[in-house]
Amino acid sequence: MNMPEIVGLFFKASLLLFFILMVVLILTLAERKALARIQQRKGPNRVGFKGILQPFADALKLLTKEDILPASANKQIFWVAPLAVFLPGFLIWVTIPLAKEVVLANLDMGLFYITAISVLSVMGLLMAGWGSANKWAMIGGLRAAGQLISYEIPFIMAILAIGILAQSFNLKEIVDDQAQWPFAIKQPLGLFIFLTAGLAELGRTPFDIHHAESEVVGGPFVEYSGAHWSVFYLAEYMNTFTIAVLTVLLFLGGWQSPVLPFSGTVQTVASLSWFLIKTALVIWVIFWIRGTYPRLRIDQLMSFGWKILVPASFINIFLTASVLYYALPHWVITVVSLGFLGATFYFIKKGSLAGNKQDTVTIINSSDIRAQLSNKAEV
Amino acid sequence: MQVHQQVSEYSDAIDLMVNMGPQHPSTHGVFRLVIWVDGERIVKVEPHIGYLHRGSEKICESEQYSQIVTLFDRLDYVGNLNNELAFCLAVEKLTETVVPERAEYIRVILCELNRIASHMLFYGVYGLDVGATTPMLYGFRERERVQELFESVTGARMMHNYIRIGGVKEDVPDDFDKNVLILLDHLKRGVDECDRLLSQNEMFLARTKGVGIITGEDALDYGVTGPALRASGVIEDVRVTDPYSIYSRFDFGIPVGSNGDCWDRYYVRVEEMRESIKIVEQAISDIPDGDISAKVRRIIRPPVGEVFVRTESPRGDLGVFLVSDGSDKPYRVKVRPPSFANLQALEYMLEDTYIADAVLVLGSIDIIMGEVDR
Numbered sequence: 001m002n003m004p005e006i007v008g009l010f011f012k013a014s015l016l017l018f019f020i021l022m023v024v025l026i027l028t029l030a031e032r033k034a035l036a037r038i039q040q041r042k043g044p045n046r047v048g049f050k051g052i053l054q055p056f057a058d059a060l061k062l063l064t065k066e067d068i069l070p071a072s073a074n075k076q077i078f079w080v081a082p083l084a085v086f087l088p089g090f091l092i093w094v095t096i097p098l099a100k101e102v103v104l105a106n107l108d109m110g111l112f113y114i115t116a117i118s119v120l121s122v123m124g125l126l127m128a129g130w131g132s133a134n135k136w137a138m139i140g141g142l143r144a145a146g147q148l149i150s151y152e153i154p155f156i157m158a159i160l161a162i163g164i165l166a167q168s169f170n171l172k173e174i175v176d177d178q179a180q181w182p183f184a185i186k187q188p189l190g191l192f193i194f195l196t197a198g199l200a201e202l203g204r205t206p207f208d209i210h211h212a213e214s215e216v217v218g219g220p221f222v223e224y225s226g227a228h229w230s231v232f233y234l235a236e237y238m239n240t241f242t243i244a245v246l247t248v249l250l251f252l253g254g255w256q257s258p259v260l261p262f263s264g265t266v267q268t269v270a271s272l273s274w275f276l277i278k279t280a281l282v283i284w285v286i287f288w289i290r291g292t293y294p295r296l297r298i299d300q301l302m303s304f305g306w307k308i309l310v311p312a313s314f315i316n317i318f319l320t321a322s323v324l325y326y327a328l329p330h331w332v333i334t335v336v337s338l339g340f341l342g343a344t345f346y347f348i349k350k351g352s353l354a355g356n357k358q359d360t361v362t363i364i365n366s367s368d369i370r371a372q373l374s375n376k377a378e379v
Numbered sequence: 380m381q382v383h384q385q386v387s388e389y390s391d392a393i394d395l396m397v398n399m400g401p402q403h404p405s406t407h408g409v410f411r412l413v414i415w416v417d418g419e420r421i422v423k424v425e426p427h428i429g430y431l432h433r434g435s436e437k438i439c440e441s442e443q444y445s446q447i448v449t450l451f452d453r454l455d456y457v458g459n460l461n462n463e464l465a466f467c468l469a470v471e472k473l474t475e476t477v478v479p480e481r482a483e484y485i486r487v488i489l490c491e492l493n494r495i496a497s498h499m500l501f502y503g504v505y506g507l508d509v510g511a512t513t514p515m516l517y518g519f520r521e522r523e524r525v526q527e528l529f530e531s532v533t534g535a536r537m538m539h540n541y542i543r544i545g546g547v548k549e550d551v552p553d554d555f556d557k558n559v560l561i562l563l564d565h566l567k568r569g570v571d572e573c574d575r576l577l578s579q580n581e582m583f584l585a586r587t588k589g590v591g592i593i594t595g596e597d598a599l600d601y602g603v604t605g606p607a608l609r610a611s612g613v614i615e616d617v618r619v620t621d622p623y624s625i626y627s628r629f630d631f632g633i634p635v636g637s638n639g640d641c642w643d644r645y646y647v648r649v650e651e652m653r654e655s656i657k658i659v660e661q662a663i664s665d666i667p668d669g670d671i672s673a674k675v676r677r678i679i680r681p682p683v684g685e686v687f688v689r690t691e692s693p694r695g696d697l698g699v700f701l702v703s704d705g706s707d708k709p710y711r712v713k714v715r716p717p718s719f720a721n722l723q724a725l726e727y728m729l730e731d732t733y734i735a736d737a738v739l740v741l742g743s744i745d746i747i748m749g750e751v752d753r
Contacts, residue, residue: 039516135397139416139734205510206582214405214508215735294582295510297735298419348581361610361646363632363654366619370627373620 012104016093024237025055031237031287038291062233065226070133073223077131082224082231084124089239091117096245097171099255099272111169114246115156118201121235122148125210128220128232140219143298144203144210150305151200151207157313158194161187161320162250165333175254182253186330189316189337189344191251193309195285198243200305202236205290209298244282252278304348312344394422397734401430405508405738408748412725412741416734424729424737426722431752439712444470444679445544447712452538454714455750457500460486460493460529461692463542466712468623469688469699470544473681479670482546483625488559488662489532489541491655495566496525497693498648498655501745502573505645508742509586514577521569528562531555544679546672559663563656570652578646587641591728591740594639601727602720605695606647607744611639617691631657644743678707694718694745716750 029044029052036043044051069075095110097103107113122145129141162183166174174183184191200207211219221232248254255271262270296304316337323333394415400406409430415423435454439447451462464486471478478486499522506514526536532551533541541548552558577583593603595611608615616633618626634650636643681703689698695717702711721744728740 035512039513040520041516135395139395139397139419143419208510209735212510212735214510214738217404291513292576292580293511294506294577294580294586295735296582297586297733299733300585360637360643361634361650362637363634363650364614366616366629366631366633369614369616369619369633 016104017090020090020093020238020241021234023241024234025059027237027241027283028058028233029055030283031290034284034287035291038288059230062230063227067226067228068223070223072133074131074133077127078223079228081124081128081131081220082228082235084127085121086124086231086235086238088117088120088124089235089242092242095171096242096249097175097254098245098275099268100172101268102272103172106170106172109169110171111159111163111174115159119148119152121239125220128224132220132223134223136216136218137220137222140210140212140216140222143216144220146298147200147203147207147210147301147305150302151197151309154193154305154309154313155197155201157310157317158187158190158197159250161190161313161317164317164320164324171249171254175249175256178253179256181330182251182256184251184253186333187251187316187320187337188334189312189341190320191247192341192344193313193316194251195243195247197305197309197313198247199286199289200301202239202243202286204236204240204286206293206296207301208295209301212295240283240286241279244279244286247282248275248278252282254278308344308347312340315340399737406741407504407746410741410746410748410751412737414734414737419733419735421729421732421734421737424726426725428719428722428748428751431748433753435753436712436714439709441708443707444681444709445677447709448543449538449540452540453749454716454753455692455694455697455718455747456537457747458493458497458693459537459539460489460542461690461697463539464490464624465688465690465692465697465699466701467542467544468690469686469701470679470681472688473684473686473701473703474544474675474679476545476673476675478546478673480625480667481550481669482671482673484662484666485547485551485671486542487624487626487629488659488666489529491658491662492525492528492559492562494655494693495570495652496522496529498652499525499569499573501648501742502577502645505739505742506577508738509583511577511580511583514573517569517573517576521566521573524562524565524569528558531558543672545675546670550671556663556666559659563659563663566652566656570649570656574649578649584642586735587645587739587743589638590641590732590736591743592638592640593724593728597727598639598724601724603695603724604717604720605691605693606634606651607644607695607721607724609634610636610643610647612637615696617689617696621689623688623690626658629658629661631655631661641739641743644745648745680705680707692717694747694750695721714750714753716753718744718746718748718750722746722751 033043044054047053047057069078092114094104095107095113097106125144126141129137162174163169165183165186166177168174203210211221221229224232255275257271257274319336320333394417396413396415398411399414400411401409406412411427411430413425413427414421435450439450442450448463448466451466452459455462499518503515503518506518529539530536532555533539593611595613598608598611599613604615612635614633614635617623619633631654634647634654636647683703683705685700685702687698687700689696697717698715700713700715701709704710725741725744729737732740
């Protein structure tokens, strides 16, 4: 590798980092605005026009804040942990294509690479929990380890099924394979598993158990402040974007769009914006879930993962493989998958407490009580 | 990492002791709960109170009767008017003052609205405890409407000092009736909306059903009162069973649970808001004209004697025990705060639960530390 090549790669990587940073800034504002919309308030509206400069103000504030190191913290682990969470998330982006030509390195084992790298961030959370020398942080770190490792399995299984269907681990080829039908139609069960497990991987509501504010006071991040805390924050939003992008790439047909009368560079820009619109929709769904759902308990989360998602993901992969092996038409996958999706929902419903609805509280009229009391008094 | 360790009496495992509070976001004030955990399971809890002790009861002994009302505001700072009422009722009972009809109606209307506001705060904070952020905003939106009305009537949003011995401070504004009706209209829709948002949510049910169960008998033994007691299936509401003020004139329902779990305690409060709206509706339709205060002396000197008054505050059975030695200052004021008694049952309810449940159970008792510590 000669010098210009290295410089070129360095330039590309910096561009990617800049892009990610911009996306994160936009996402923080978008989330606050979306949540505000759901909660009937305005959200940030003071800094800049309608609050669009709010994320920059926040970033500036965070960077100028004091970085506090707890007295009994394990210094090295404490300082390295944010990086250990951020880096794996960023490394994934090397192989994610945003449009046909917009990709840093189009790996043939792209999906494999993504699944392998994304697991590493668990270590960072555990390090943060341990290094902080705080009991809440430790509990949060252990929760994170349990949760992320458990949900890694259905997550990877859903991805594998896509790999089988597309006969490739190359993200570009997977998207090309969806030119006619997006995989969401062929794999509804896979989409459900992927999104649910993805939310759990992100640690977003309803799975924000490891950094639950009201239980473990922020979990692994409780002792962090200033720039180091903002790196965690950065990683969280970057991963949200990653999951949304992966959902679009694997299930919603990536940059495949209705026929557009463009060619060349215009075509690239058009498909890129088409892709980003799809991503924004998925992100909106994630925000929407955050605005409406409470949080699960850790044991409920685990039993949901192991008793429902893992079996469902195995069924999904088995179904895809057997249909391909016996060369059956693809609509068979759709139909059976929909059936199993229904079954999954049935089991979720059955396993929960929705069956015995609200009749535990009855309203007794005051006149009845008064009549009873006066009867007693007469006796 | 230094870890304080204690060998549990239940198992050979070494448990981790964690401090929940006094600086913890979901302890509803400065409450400290020491928890010994085995993994995620709670082995033992030890509540510590007293971080907000201000000696209110003692201060009462050095103030004149009319000056004490404002101290009662600061006990349960979410249900202020109900607290003011409790003290005023005690003094009125001791001095045998007859309160004018109009004042009684104004008191009931404001107290019931205060109950709604208090339960709305509970609703919002409980949403936060389970990890949903939206209920908080919804609850506070409704509470804000009530606060606005209070501001127009009493001049203050929280520390009203409006209910006085013998009546109320001043007459309500001219557009009071109209404003209350508009407010009720909003509240009805608001309560329904809040109910729809959280109550039947799958995950909310999963989190709260069957958690922190206390049976009716045990609840009575612990001295639990208010919504927490009614959720366990005991029909006990001072407004009906031992009526004060003019509550015996109104027709309303008492929501009673059957499981005594967190969800029942939560839902009893939601239903109670609906019933309070009914009371206010009845009261506003037959509020009479007339005086708003009995003729009381500027410096009140009740006869020697003692009196005990029970009222139903938003949190439960609020009792005031008043001893007079004939001077212008009480000899002793003893408050029986509902939160304090309810908090005693916490240890019982937290048996065999998870860390995450501790937050929920504590939230479902709806404690106000100002009242617990006094």
